[in-house]
Amino acid sequence: MSVESAIRDSIDEAATTVGPLWPIHSFVTANPLSGFEDRPFGEAVEQAATLLGGRGYPSAETFGTALERGQIDPEILERELAEAGYEEDPETLLDRIADTADTEDGDTDTATDHVDQVLTKWLSAFLDEESAHWSMPNREKGFYSAFRGVAEHDGQIPDEGLVADLPEAPIDTIEAVLKSHPESQWVSIFEEQLAALPGWTGFIKRRAEDEGVWQSTYPISLEEYLAVRLALLDAVGADIEPSNDINANPADELAEAFLRAWEATYRDDLVEAVATESQSMDDGDTSGRPDAQLVFCIDTRSEVIRRHIEATGDYETHGYAGFFGIPMEYQGYDADVAVDACPPILDPQHHIADVPTDDDTRARHDRLSGIRAAADEVVETLEANAATAYAYVETAGSGYGLSLAARTLVPGRVRDLFDAAAERVPDDHEFCEPSVTHRDTYSGDLPVGLTHDEKVEYAATAFELMGWDEFGRLVVFAGHASETANNPYDSSLDCGACAGNPGGPSARVLATICNDEAVKAELRDRGFDIPEDTVFLGGQHNTTTDEVELFADDVPESHADDLDRLRTDLAKARENATAERAESMGTDGSVGLSETERRAADWAETRPEWGLAGNAGFVVGPRELTSDFDLDGRVFLHSYDWSTDPDGDALEAILTGPMVVTQWINNQYYFSAVDNAVYGSGSKVTQNPVGNVGVYQGNGGDLMTGLPLQSLMAADDEPYHQPLRLSTVVHAPVERVASVLTDHEELTELLDNDWLSLTVVDPTQDHRAFHYEEDLEWTPVSEQTEAHSEMPTALAVTDD
Secondary structure, eight states: HHHHHHHHHHHHHHHHSSSOOOOOOOOOOOOGGGGGTTTTTHHHHHHHHHHHHOOOOOHHHHHHHHTTTTOHHHHHHHHHHHHHTTTTTTHHHHHHHHHOOSSSSOOOOOHHHHHHHHHHHHHHHOOOOOSSSOOOTGGGHHHHHHHHHHHHTTTOOOOOOOGGGSSSSHHHHHHHHHHSOOGGHHHHHHHHHHHHSSHHHHHHHHHHHHTTHHHHHHHHHHHHHHHHHHHHHHEEEEEEOOOOOOOOOOHHHHHHHHHHHHHHHHHHHHHHHHHHHHHHHHHHSOOOOOOOOEEEEEEEHHHHHHHHHTSSSSSEEEETTTTTTTEEEETTTTTOOOESSSTSSSOOOOOOOOOOOOHHHHHHHHHHHHHHHHHHHHHHHHHOTTTTTHHHHHHHHHHHHHHHHHHHOOOOHHHHHHHHHHTSSSOOHHHEEEEOOOOEETTTTTEEEEEHHHHHHHHHHHHHHHTOOOOOSSSEEEEEEOOOOOOTTGGGSSBBGTTSSSSSSHHHHHHHHOOOOHHHHHHHHHOOOOOTTTTEEEEEEETTOEEEEEOOOTTGGGGGHHHHHHHHHHHHHHHHHHHHHHTTTTTTTGHHHHHHHHHHHHHTOOOOOOOOTTTTTEEOOOOGGGGTTTTTTTTEEEEEGGGGGGTOOOHEEEEEEEEHHHHHHHHHHHHHHOOHHHHOOOOOOGGGETTTTTTEEESSSOOSSSSOGGTTEEEEEEEEOOOOOOOEEEEEEEHHHHHHHHHOOHHHHHHHHTTTEEEEEEETTTTTEEEEEEEEOOEEEETTTTOOOOOOOOOOGGGO
């Protein structure tokens, strides 16, 4: 093997320890330790602590708060501590965790800090996505070449070593620096250098893998990044000898026992609730055809609105991954570029764009939106132009001041004004339809639209995974999006299954497919008894205000009464859901509607909503298993009926897709909560957006990789999110689940390494629960623990 090949292979191996980071405008929640998932959880957090310096378990204070709040069952804790070999009382052991916490500041390397400062300055300039008005020169040649062009003009870079005369190829620079190091050290050297700025390197890694518009226009690779970094380190005489130190916390084993007890307490209650409902489920008759059926994303926030919709009338709700099974790239009517609208574990297979169908409405939209866009451009130009900025402030300052005061003091009224203005501009769905018809053309490498067979497969897969056998007159596919003002993390509140984008477009696409008469006919041939009067429509759930907008422009007059009744009941459900959400944010529920609207419009609001904070469980099964319980917005819910899936194909798709994605989401919240400084992004108050790609803490440095404190804490000293690994509960024959795991080593690896847990409630074995242990072995839950005497509030029986 050549030296060049050996270096590239070493870079690839080292890069597995760096978690991917998506740009802030399409933030995707992902496990920051995804590169360590092939190792046991305890070993992974220890190695990550060595490389990244992050803590892997909740603090003693967090465990103590959970104990005080009754979130950890004392009996379960006693059992877990005894199994781990600890006999002291919990308070004494918590003191031990606190005493062994690493509170010492590490030694700082001035030379390395200087390199980081220089490197992040040029990374932010090169990777900028249309935020800067003055662009870094020669970006189209790639990062390494662009850096070579500016290095001699940067007074912060010493004119020493390789950087004084950089080779033309980055691989030559890396090889020159590595000459004094044996090949056995290369992977370790690269790991430490990539981990020095994990935010930037994670972003570069993801961008290079994505091969999108920005990457093709201004290319960058980890090879180029390492070449520049190593050259700068060489210039300042920094030592790159890899460290052999292991940053192990002696209290981690003890913390692991507390964490297992906390997780078991939550899991046991959830499993018991599912098992109890499984026993009482009516195997036969249903209550008749529902007034309407609504399919929401499996997102934990959907659990709240679903519960309240079901309470307003004879409605069925279902859970399905929010991209609605269609791996597409979507381009809105006014959008300059297309965005991925599918989970990060999938690659888009289709290009779908909004195509105008009503010329008159389109013309009105273009005229009004064009006026607004022109005004925005003029203001932006005046603000950014050094020659006009002062004059602009002189002229418009008073008006700006009034505007700022209004947005600060009465954000709700400002929102009403903007809504009124926005209503004059037709929405895309009022004059466009998604281009789902196959056109035998391509957008880049992706075919435009879908063939008839593809349409049928996507629709059939949706109904198979959810186990449908009956259809109402109205069937709503409701994607979701958030609403927030002045929030760099707004995309983190949108649909994770749509790569941090709104889910409404995906809902419209599936509804359009299902309304196709040719598709309906073939679905009937496949056994889906779709009545002639069933109409499918898309919609979008606003997770901040709980408004459900229906895209009902093409609903026939014959269904007008059904639509009016549904809209009335959705408004009623919204009032009740916002009251619940307001109370969760410490506000009087009686003003829930106005409070959630205020949070959506208030540009000073650091916590517009809770997002997926609190997520802890994932239930795969019929809605009847959980419909009688208030799950407190903490559980992902995926509809599934084992009796309609004899071959287990639907279950396989759920476990290999949504379960993996929810595990990523769960671990993003977990690690952001246990060590926010390393795995999160700190307080929003001190964040600074950079280049439309991420945020800094302060005025520079590394990109922050996770969630802000305000997404996890109710107050500085009051945690809201409970950092628990995901507890998955599946309602299906245990043999069927085991068969899926046998065929997918990556799933058993996640389970064997304790990144999440899996419990199966088997309806064919007297509804008994079986907990996955390791190596495809299961333990009957009833033989391990006795049922708790009281049902916790998170699983309280609802009144309806």
